[in-house]
Amino acid sequence: MVPASGEGSRGASRAAIAAFLVPALVIYAGFTFYPVLRTFYNSVHLFKGRNVEEFVGARNFLDILTQDPVFWKAVGNTATFTIVGTVADVLGGLLLALCLFTGTSLSRAMRVIWFTPVLMSYVVVGIIWVWLYDYDWGLINVLLRWIGLGTFEQSWLGDPHTALWAVLVTHLWKWLGFNMIVCLAALHALPGEVLGAAELDNCGWLAKLVYIIIPMLWPTLINLLVLSFIGKMMLFDLVWIMTGGGPLWSTETVSTYVYKRAFDWNTFDLGYPSAIAVLWSAMIVLFVALMTRLLRSRDRLEF
Amino acid sequence: MIKASAIWRLAAVVLAMGLCSAAQAEDVTITVWSHEADEAAKVALREQAAKNLEKSHPGVHVKITWYEKDGLNTALRTALPAGQGPDIFYVEPDQVEYITNGYIIPLDSLVDWKNIYDWARQVWTHDGKTYALPEEAYTNELYYNRDMLAKLGAKLPDTAQFTQDAFLDLVKKARDAGMTPIAQGVGDRPYPGAYVIGEALLRKLGLEDYGKLLNGKLSFEDPRVVEVFTWVKELVDAGAYPKNFMTLKLGESHHYFYQKPGSLMFPMGSFYTGRAFVPVDKGGQAQDFPIGIMQFPAMDKAACNECKTVAVGASFAINAASKHQDLAAAYLNELATPEMGKRWIETVYLQTAVKTGPTEFTGPYAGYFKELMERQKGAKYFTGMPVDILTGQCKDTFVQVMNKAFPGGLMSVDEAVKTMNQGCYKKG
Numbered sequence: 190m191v192p193a194s195g196e197g198s199r200g201a202s203r204a205a206i207a208a209f210l211v212p213a214l215v216i217y218a219g220f221t222f223y224p225v226l227r228t229f230y231n232s233v234h235l236f237k238g239r240n241v242e243e244f245v246g247a248r249n250f251l252d253i254l255t256q257d258p259v260f261w262k263a264v265g266n267t268a269t270f271t272i273v274g275t276v277a278d279v280l281g282g283l284l285l286a287l288c289l290f291t292g293t294s295l296s297r298a299m300r301v302i303w304f305t306p307v308l309m310s311y312v313v314v315g316i317i318w319v320w321l322y323d324y325d326w327g328l329i330n331v332l333l334r335w336i337g338l339g340t341f342e343q344s345w346l347g348d349p350h351t352a353l354w355a356v357l358v359t360h361l362w363k364w365l366g367f368n369m370i371v372c373l374a375a376l377h378a379l380p381g382e383v384l385g386a387a388e389l390d391n392c393g394w395l396a397k398l399v400y401i402i403i404p405m406l407w408p409t410l411i412n413l414l415v416l417s418f419i420g421k422m423m424l425f426d427l428v429w430i431m432t433g434g435g436p437l438w439s440t441e442t443v444s445t446y447v448y449k450r451a452f453d454w455n456t457f458d459l460g461y462p463s464a465i466a467v468l469w470s471a472m473i474v475l476f477v478a479l480m481t482r483l484l485r486s487r488d489r490l491e492f
Numbered sequence: 493m494i495k496a497s498a499i500w501r502l503a504a505v506v507l508a509m510g511l512c513s514a515a516q517a518e519d520v521t522i523t524v525w526s527h528e529a530d531e532a533a534k535v536a537l538r539e540q541a542a543k544n545l546e547k548s549h550p551g552v553h554v555k556i557t558w559y560e561k562d563g564l565n566t567a568l569r570t571a572l573p574a575g576q577g578p579d580i581f582y583v584e585p586d587q588v589e590y591i592t593n594g595y596i597i598p599l600d601s602l603v604d605w606k607n608i609y610d611w612a613r614q615v616w617t618h619d620g621k622t623y624a625l626p627e628e629a630y631t632n633e634l635y636y637n638r639d640m641l642a643k644l645g646a647k648l649p650d651t652a653q654f655t656q657d658a659f660l661d662l663v664k665k666a667r668d669a670g671m672t673p674i675a676q677g678v679g680d681r682p683y684p685g686a687y688v689i690g691e692a693l694l695r696k697l698g699l700e701d702y703g704k705l706l707n708g709k710l711s712f713e714d715p716r717v718v719e720v721f722t723w724v725k726e727l728v729d730a731g732a733y734p735k736n737f738m739t740l741k742l743g744e745s746h747h748y749f750y751q752k753p754g755s756l757m758f759p760m761g762s763f764y765t766g767r768a769f770v771p772v773d774k775g776g777q778a779q780d781f782p783i784g785i786m787q788f789p790a791m792d793k794a795a796c797n798e799c800k801t802v803a804v805g806a807s808f809a810i811n812a813a814s815k816h817q818d819l820a821a822a823y824l825n826e827l828a829t830p831e832m833g834k835r836w837i838e839t840v841y842l843q844t845a846v847k848t849g850p851t852e853f854t855g856p857y858a859g860y861f862k863e864l865m866e867r868q869k870g871a872k873y874f875t876g877m878p879v880d881i882l883t884g885q886c887k888d889t890f891v892q893v894m895n896k897a898f899p900g901g902l903m904s905v906d907e908a909v910k911t912m913n914q915g916c917y918k919k920g
Contacts, residue, residue, distance in 0.1 A: 238573070238589075238592065238593020238595065239593060240573070259885075259888070323739055324734075324735040325734065325736045325753075326736075327736075344736065344737075344738055346739050347738025347739060347900055348738075433680075435738075435891075435892055436738055437892055437893075437897045437903075438892060449888065452569065454884050454885075454887070454888070455586065455587065455883040455887070456589050457572075457573060457589055457593045
């Protein structure tokens with residue numbers, strides 16, 4: 190017999206629940222909920238300093254959408270980076286995981302090597318790769334010259350045609366290991382009997398991968414795709430460290446542009462950058478919802 | 493009895509604590525937020541000013557918090573709108589937003605201006621009011637390596653100024669000889685790439701029209717401007733800048749010039765000394781480095797070939813929300829005494845906005861200062877770097893085009909002129 194309430198009951202009193210919840214709720218309200226609300230509020234105001242603000246309605250949004258070429262350039266860059274980066278990230282991680290899953294020699298060492306960049310901060314990664322990409326003494330150009338391909342040497346971060354891709358490669362280098370570890374864990378969790386049965390049926394490795402492994406990994410892959418997508422849509426730190434959005438806005442992302450508008454434009458008006466942030470957040474939510482809906486498997490796998 | 497004595501002792505302690513806190517309540521602490529934490533000479537000067545104020549104002553304490561620039565600006569952007577922040581903070585002339593938003597107060601009646609050069613005060617004068625005390629001043633200079641110049645068989649004219657054609661030839665000669673003609677990088681700053689083009693525009697247009705160009709009142713399609721862009725394009729195409737121009741950082745470009753691999757010339761503000769005149773193991777130049785200073789080239793059909801840019805750097809403003817504005821102003825006055833100005837020159841090796849009177853230069857850098865002063869003779873000054881004057885989209889366009897893409901060889905003259913016009917020129 191379980192007592193309904195009181196001492197010895199498993200159900201906690203309201204006061205106890207509140208005591209545990211309130212601190213977390215206060216922190217959440219102060220550091221998440223209020224800033225979000227405040228950003229919405231800011232986005233429809235013009236700030237003139239010393240707490241003077243003017244309600245401007247949708248004017249900031251209209252200006253962004255109709256009169257701001259840099260915003261659209263940033264949207265284009267972010268979209269390119271997100272689409273290519275997300276696919277490459279997850280596909281690359283899966284391939285590395287499959288490599289290790291097959292039990293290649295040195296797999297333990299490879300796992301450590303590929304995962305190490307994940308543990309490094311963006312600042313460190315950015316600085317390392319700026320050195321690697323340096324025209325004169327960067328390792329990439331030095332190697333190209335050394336193997337006789339000096340004609341391909343480039344100012345990788347200084348050319349608008351290569352800068353975004355150079356940043357993307359750096360980003361992939363940092364995150365491939367994370368995707369690899371998640372995929373590898375999922376691969377190890379696959380039921381051995383299903384894979385064993387496929388082998389008994391003389392199923393080749395490619396058929397096994399396409400018809401058995403990937404469908405069973407699909408929920409994991411969707412999660413990785415969504416996480417990767419969100420991360421890239423908000424990309425800031427790596428670009429800021431490596432190129433600052435240049436040259437000629439070729440690596441400008443929506444996040445770096447928001448920062449510039451908020452802190453580099455000699456104004457305390459947070460209205461316009463807040464409007465960009467609101468607009469972009471809405472886009473991210475919309476795309477994530479769309480992606481989840483499109484990619485979600487209708488049939489649940491049972492094994 | 494024991495109890496009674498304990499009570500008396502307790503009362504005595506409470507009374508003493510009360511007196512103590514009363515004494516402390518009379519004390520005032522002035523807070524200062526300053527950039528340049530890594531420049532020991534400047535830190536020492538500002539700390540000295542704090543000590544001087546504490547000595548002359550018993551009960552007043554000065555607490556200086558040292559920042560790097562980005563950290564300082566971020567902290568101020570959060571604190572000032574909330575009506576908080578320090579009594580005094582570091583500002584630079586491009587930060588006009590503090591004035592337009594009313595976060596700093598006019599100092600006209602608070603600061604003793606007789607110790608500050610008028611031109612430097614003008615930098616901080618907006619609508620007839622002066623908003624900050626300028627401390628650091630600098631001019632744009634073209635440093636060069638005397639030995640490399642001699643190796644090329646070139647001789648600096650008596651005016652220390654090559655013509656634009658001779659300068660282009662010099663760049664070509666240097667490139668042919670395997671030298672980097674001009675060390676410069678824009679990896680972490682919004683202005684170095686525009687030194688050559690900016691100074692050329694100033695000379696070609698003269699003080700008034702150059703000001704108009706920066707204020708959006710003169711089109712970048714003006715033929716004189718196009719001529720300057722065309723000349724700079726020739727320099728770029730001749731290989732004037734290093735290949736890693738786009739990613740080379742300011743500190744690295746100093747190193748490039750006076751250590752490895754070395755370059756013939758290095759355009760830089762005279763704050764060059766802050767990085768160069770430190771021990772070699774801390775990134776400075778060797779004591780025997782053959783440094784020279786030449787004028788930026790004379791332009792053909794120029795309005796003012798003797799013009800050059802002078803600018804104010806480190807300055808200090810008083811927070812409008814400060815409760816101790818008089819004491820804050822007293823600290824600023826301590827920074828601006830002739831003795832502090834003299835000490836600035838002797839320890840920071842840089843010009844200052846503070847009047848110092850005649851200064852005797854001695855020591856290993858005496859020759860450098862003599863040459864620096866020589867290059868100022870007969871100069872007509874334009875006050876302010878472009879990044880101090882431009883704002884918003886125009887500033888962003890300047891940073892992307894004139895600082896990076898154009899000298900980086902990524903744009904044609906037409907593209908650069910058109911893009912600058914779109915960002916900066918206010919028609920009508």
